[in-house]
Amino acid sequence: MRGRHSITGARPGVQQRRVAALRERDATSPPRSSRTAFWNDVAGPERLDARSQLKHALAREDGEGQEAA
Incomplete structure (x- = not known):
């Protein structure tokens, strides 16, 4: 069937x-690997901090973590 x-x-x-x-x-x-060539220019120990800062900056741009008016 x-x-x-x-x-x-x-x-x-x-x-x-x-x-x-x-x-x-x-x-x-x-x-x-899905990394872009940009991250190859950032030294290993600094890379994690740089990515974290970028992630949080983008989240703030999207309104995440902001109180509703």
């Missing part, structure tokens, strides 16, 4: 093998 297949239309065994293959590929793939 067609109604018993997943949304993708794959048979359950086929879908399970695909999921297992994707999980294996993900587990063996090297992690990708």
Whole structure:
């Protein structure tokens, strides 16, 4: 019966093998860095503080932590 297949239309065994293959590929793939080149110019010990300051500055810009008028 067609109604018993997943949304993708794959048979359950086929879908399970695909999921297992994707999980294996993900587990063996090297992690990708999402840093921008900008952070390479900031020294290691200073980088954490700089990122924290930026995060809090952006939060203040969005109105976070401000009392409602």
